[in-house]
Amino acid sequence: MKKVLFATTALVASAGFAAADITFSGNAEMGIVGGGKDAPGVSTYKGNGNDSTTEFNNDFTLTVVGSGQTDSGLSFGISVDFSTDAEPDANGNVSLDNEAVFISGDFGTLTLGEIDGAVDKQLTEVNNAIGQYSIGDDETVHAGFQGSYGDGAYDNQILRYDYAFGDFGFSASMELNDDKATTTTMDTVPGVPGGVKFDEVYNENNADNGYAFAISYKTEMGGANLGFGLGYQYLEAGIGGWAPGNIKTYGVAWDQGTEVDIIAATVSADFNNGFTAGFEYSNYDPDVPTGSPYDNDIDHYALGLGYSVNALSLGASYGKFDTKGADADGWALTAAYDLGGGASVVAGYSDSDINGAGVDNNDYETYSLGVVMNF
Template sequence: MKKVLFATTALVASAGIASAQGVSIGGWAEMGIVGGGVYGDEVQFWTDIDVEFRMSGETDNGLTFGAGVDLDENGAFAGTTQGGEFIFISGAFGTLTMGDTDGALDWALSDVGMGASIDDAHTSHAGYNGNNVMDGFDGKDGQIARYDYSFGDFAFAVSAEIDDSGVDDPTFGVGATYATSFGGVDLGFGIGYQAASGPGFDSSAVGASVDVMFAGGFHAILNYTSYDDVVLGSGLVVDSHYAIGLGYTTGAISVSGNYGMFEGTGDDSQSGFGLQAAYDLGGGAEVQFGYGYSEMDMGGVTTDTDQFSLGVAMSF
């Protein structure tokens, strides 16, 4: 039954490609092994597939519009779709995006995680901050509306996320970026603010990042965020987060490392580091290794765990 449904879906998709300009299908697949404390200290096989549908068009007066859907793993055909979708319209006025997209804070700040590993081991540790703590905050569904506009080396964005239940106030955000070059070094600066409120809480985050690309393949990113009345999923009442990422690429080889810490109230904290290495085989295939180490210090009790992965990632 699944094979028939997949074949039917493929035929419909192929017909769409043949008849509609600006429709494409891509994606990636991963295979390898994973292990470490996160996986119960057992080495396990790992496979993952993501199919990406992208559509775009243009109006008579020059506006561009488009949408995208990600189907994470072939379980989507059995009614267990995972992934997200977004829709945008863009013109001289800027770009409006709605759906599974970044809030203004996340949009503006650079992540310290560089490169890739098949299970994201190097960016799954307890100290890693993807700058999206305020997206989907307090149970919101992650459906975000963001407007962004660029002029020269500057760009800014504003975003909003609504609580569908009507209990909490909307989450609002604003962010700005600036890019420049100096002496052969490319510099990127980002700053952002996001706030959410509701019965019993008034939460906010303000952060900044510096992204430096040196000649010769060296890359460095610094990131800092201050939080107010924000509780992480781990239960940590977080005050601030700081992180650093370093990377180097030469030919087909890339390596990187990152470290981050969430500082909480009192002496509570959670931190970790990640390591990554990859070798590009060409044609969209890459051998990837990842490692992540996490440490939790809560109520005077310290615990730690780790994870690793090794495998091949394929992009299509």
């Protein structure tokens, strides 16, 4: 459980505002991360080529949340994370992340920023369903992890509307196209032997805007708390192409201009006896010419199971991408021991396998061990 890092500060009320609050919370990690037999292009801490490597890792995140309310009862706020660089070989490098602002009332909540889209908001991913995490993100870096559906296909600046009614939740979101790349051209300078000049040209993507809709429902059945989610998302691949989850790392991507329809569903369960479980399925249907290297759908499946007893928590998860171009799957094991006061010892391990993606090293492993501290 997170504690407030500093005392809540009440700002002086001004005209049109009833009150405004700013709160601070945070978390930190320290330990070791590593891996071996790695596929290229993953992350530096997971090794180089076939060489196993282990490195120290420490990072922290400070979350600042500001909120207020108008005289008419309209709520508003802002949230932002101050985070260190995620890579262990880079000290310092504090950056802003997950910036968002919101307005809320009887009509629902409107949020703009680096946030989840509608599908990712209403659907529960496996790692969240079983509540398992590691300092090396072993449960999310393996080749079978899906991630955030179609979010971030453009600039990751998302506008989302949320509304809840009883046990139902609804979200709609949009991500606008502003994707562009820079091309450098070289021309000869007249009258100057061997002279050249460089010009930068911005190539506009002109892709359609992305949008998403999703619903969720929570209920109790047979003593278990169940959650269901169903969503649809549309996007058009921008400059550099696009593919879901971690599979793009291994050379699978649809070309710029490819329109992709996404349908996704999740089920989560808390059996109230220490066991939790999650299942997710998503289908990615590209509009590409027949005969393209990736002219078929990509199906993604993921399954997870968690168990907690006293201070000990264990988790196992598996995910797979199934497509004609390449199959990629991976699994992860996690363990945590609660020390009390917001601190836990955590460990993680993952193993991945990639077939047919044109990667020399078609499997890799990661591991991590350390302490997580929540403030």
